[in-house]
Amino acid sequence: MLAVLAFIVIFHITSIALLFIATIDNAWWVGTDFSLDIWRTCVNTTTTSVCTDIGSKTNYFQAIQTIQATMILSTILCCFGLVCFAFQLFRLKQGERFVLSGIIQMLSCLCVLIAAAIYSSMHESFHNDLKLPGGSFGYSFILAWIAFAFTFLNSIMYLILRKRK
Template identity: 50%
Template sequence: MLIVLAFIILFHLAGAIVLFVATIHNAWWVVSPAGRDVIYTDLWYSCNSTCYPVENSHTTEAAYLQAVQASMILASILCCVSFFVFILQLFRIKQGERFIFTAIIQLLASLCVMIAVSIYTAEKKSFHVASLRDGSYGASYILAWISFPMTLISGLMYLVLRKRK
């Protein structure tokens, strides 16, 4: 049982790390113009040799981008809260009970990741100025999609898991 518990904790922490890296790292969109430096764009900045804020990110035209930003931050927070609730429930709930509250929080984190990445996928062209539209998805975008099933599976594991001696 201790091995299963260690696996669940490590899987949750791995999912949280992937989620944090996807949120923070600056490679959601990558543009490689001919003869110039590669431009990496994340949810807040576009960077080549210098970084500058994503154009119009503070306006109502960027409401989609703001929704992606908020959803990824909320998913990161919920994932951390879920881990702390799991540790607390590990010592508080009675033998034989399930980790329902932890599972609900983790499934909400998974839902937030799915919402954020889906919005980014659907509206990617509206986020970027014309010079950046001919790019491709970057590593952070892929990590965000990887963090979705990791948080979902983690939440489902908490639903199934019962406290034992």
């Protein structure tokens, strides 16, 4: 049982790391001379890189704010889920453990799903509005989807683990 708990903690910490990287790093949409995330656009020239915040001037600012908010909320919920897991591990009796942690992880999973789904459905409009040529999804966007899978699996593991000795 100790090995299972250690695996779950490592899996949870990995989920938190993936969420932090996906939320902070500037690689949701990348091209040969630019990169775009949910916070700013960076255009690379031969000598410098010019980064500008995605402001309220864009037509899709509310959608971008929704993506920002749900990614931040997901990261906060995932961190809180780990603290809740540690608390429940030592304070609650068997059968009551990990239900709250599982629910918190499921909410975190839902927030990542909302953010990544909104971005994937509206990315064409974002890039046309910002007048960016071509490009493809970057590793931060892929990490967001991987974090979705990890948080979902983690919530399922918590709900299964709640009755184990």
